[in-house]
Amino acid sequence: xxxxxxxxxxxxxxxxxxxxxxxxxxxxxxxxxxxxxxxxxxxxxxxxxxxxxxxxxxxxxxxxxxxxxxxxxxxxxxxxxxxxxxxxxxxxxxxxxxxxxxxxxxxxxxxxxxxxxxxxxxxxxxxxxxxxx
Amino acid sequence: xxxxxxxxxxxxxxxxxxxxxxxxxxxxxxxxxxxxxxxxxxxxxxxxxxxxxxxxxxxxxxxxxxxxxxxxxxxxxxxxxxxxxxxxxxxxxxxxxxxxxxxxxxxxxxxxxxxxxxxxxxxxxxxxxxxxxxxxxxxxxxxxxxxxxxxxxxxxxxxxxxxxxxxxxxxxxxxxxxxxxxxxxxxxxxxxxxxxxxxxxxxxxxxxxxxxxxxxxxxxxxxxxxxxxxxxxxxxxxxxxxxxxxxxxxxxxxxxxxxxxxxxxxxxxxxxxxxxxxxxxxxxxxxxxxxxxxxxxxxxxxxxxxxxxxxxxxxxxxxxxxxxxxxxxxxxxxxxxxxxxxxxxxxxxxx
Ligand SMILES: [Zn+2]
Numbered sequence: 001x002x003x004x005x006x007x008x009x010x011x012x013x014x015x016x017x018x019x020x021x022x023x024x025x026x027x028x029x030x031x032x033x034x035x036x037x038x039x040x041x042x043x044x045x046x047x048x049x050x051x052x053x054x055x056x057x058x059x060x061x062x063x064x065x066x067x068x069x070x071x072x073x074x075x076x077x078x079x080x081x082x083x084x085x086x087x088x089x090x091x092x093x094x095x096x097x098x099x100x101x102x103x104x105x106x107x108x109x110x111x112x113x114x115x116x117x118x119x120x121x122x123x124x125x126x127x128x129x130x131x132x133x
Numbered sequence: 134x135x136x137x138x139x140x141x142x143x144x145x146x147x148x149x150x151x152x153x154x155x156x157x158x159x160x161x162x163x164x165x166x167x168x169x170x171x172x173x174x175x176x177x178x179x180x181x182x183x184x185x186x187x188x189x190x191x192x193x194x195x196x197x198x199x200x201x202x203x204x205x206x207x208x209x210x211x212x213x214x215x216x217x218x219x220x221x222x223x224x225x226x227x228x229x230x231x232x233x234x235x236x237x238x239x240x241x242x243x244x245x246x247x248x249x250x251x252x253x254x255x256x257x258x259x260x261x262x263x264x265x266x267x268x269x270x271x272x273x274x275x276x277x278x279x280x281x282x283x284x285x286x287x288x289x290x291x292x293x294x295x296x297x298x299x300x301x302x303x304x305x306x307x308x309x310x311x312x313x314x315x316x317x318x319x320x321x322x323x324x325x326x327x328x329x330x331x332x333x334x335x336x337x338x339x340x341x342x343x344x345x346x347x348x349x350x351x352x353x354x355x356x357x358x359x360x361x362x363x364x365x366x367x368x369x370x371x372x373x374x375x376x377x378x379x380x381x382x383x384x385x386x387x388x389x390x391x392x393x394x395x396x397x398x399x400x401x402x403x404x405x406x407x408x409x410x411x412x413x414x415x416x417x418x419x420x421x422x423x424x425x426x427x428x429x430x431x432x433x434x435x436x437x438x439x440x441x442x443x444x445x446x447x448x449x450x451x452x453x454x455x456x457x458x459x460x461x462x463x464x465x466x467x468x469x470x471x472x473x474x475x476x477x478x479x480x481x482x483x484x
Contacts, residue, residue, distance in 0.1 A: 011228055012228075015225075015228050015229040016228075016229060016230075016231055051231070069479070072479045073179040073472055073473065073475070073479065074178075074179055074180065095178060095180065096146045096147075096178060096463065098463075111185075111189065112185050112188040112189060112192070112229055113178075113180040113181065113185050114179075114180040114181065114182055114184075114185060115180070124182075124184075124216055124217070126184060126185065126188075126225060126229070129180070
């Protein structure tokens with residue numbers, strides 16, 4: 001059940017891109033962090049939940065050919081570093097695009113997609129991926 | 134009066150043409166096109182299901198209406214392809230849009246009219262004062278067995294309607310339903326594909342319920358077809374809704390804007406609601422709409438709707454319009470389609 005509770009705990013940030021903002025230096029953290037690595041003790045109790053817009057730009061991307069079997073239907077797929085408008089950079093799939101359309105700097109927005117299924121009887125994990133704007 | 138406060142839809146980007154399907158099964162694409170009037174249908178990506186489609190439609194409705202998700206007091210999701218047999222889609226939608234913990238919610242099932250059944254319940258809850266705002270979603274990723282006639286039409290998409298009493302863009306003047314036990318279409322638990330009771334699909338099921346519900350509502354309201362600017366019906370194919378509309382006395386001018394099945398296929402629970410969404414995309418104040426869904430099994434929900442002045446204040450382009458979603462597409466061949474739709478089993482892949 002350990003993994004299941006991790007999935008459950010991460011629901012807010014995976015479903016809705018909820019970040020943590022340091023109340024001291026205002027820096028935004030995604031995935032959320034309980035303490036700001038810059039402000040340490042100064043940030044204790046000052047990390048506030050902040051909803052990200054889901055808008056950002058492609059920093060860089062790679063095309064994954066050697067995909068795990070769970071991704072066989074999506075192979076090859078695109079994994080990108082996306083810099084969100086609010087600052088945080090995250091790794092996510094870019095979907096519904098031809099590779100020729102992709103370029104660093106292009107605008108993307110978050111969409112809600114199925115991330116993985118734990119077999120035929122297990123839980124379905126949902127979360128963010130990105131599409132070209 | 135209570136009514137629609139906002140609306141949002143989602144149609145997957147992928148499409149396939151009947152020519153591709155007919156090529157594989159050795160059928161005549163021309164006769165499919167003219168026979169059921171389907172020119173293409175939407176196909177969900179492998180990472181899309183009713184939960185993801187519902188969330189996208191719900192987010193579009195929240196954004197377009199500038200609604201505070203915390204004010205939504207009820208969420209009902211109607212579908213016949215919920216991702217789980219047990220575990221509601223509504224909970225996933227609620228969490229993904231950031232609805233409050235204090236929330237009425239459930240999943241509904243009534244073939245293709247579960248979403249409109251949700252609209253009726255939400256309207257009643259708004260009218261009774263149980264909730265301020267409520268959301269009803271109709272969405273499906275419907276399945277047609279390979280080689281079956283349904284494979285040409287069964288598609289994916291969904292629409293969310295937010296109902297309330299304030300800032301109403303379209304008042305729901307009245308709604309009624311008809312219900313009968315009719316074996317026109319069903320799917321047993323655990324079966325991947327539905328079965329249709331051939332001779333029951335047309336007259337005793339679709340036409341009897343759709344036409345009677347429309348007539349009963351117009352009788353109740355003292356209206357006639359010419360009183361409506363638009364009419365939209367459930368669209369299992371391109372032919373049935375056209376025939377129903379003409380039988381009732383509606384002209385093409387009235388039903389063409391809500392008729393989407395010829396280009397996106399039958400989105401089942403999303404069908405009539407997405408047609409209504411296309412109408413709301415272009416409707417003007419005081420336009421009157423007759424909207425009638427149909428669910429196999431069988432029944433129809435009919436709505437008499439009047440668009441209000443508030444629609445002019447709404448930035449309808451702030452969420453993707455149906456027109457936009459129809460123009461931004463990617464075409465699939467049958468092989469990729471079969472892979473996407475899991476008609477090809479991939480070894481021991483865990484997915
Ligand atoms: Zn800090």
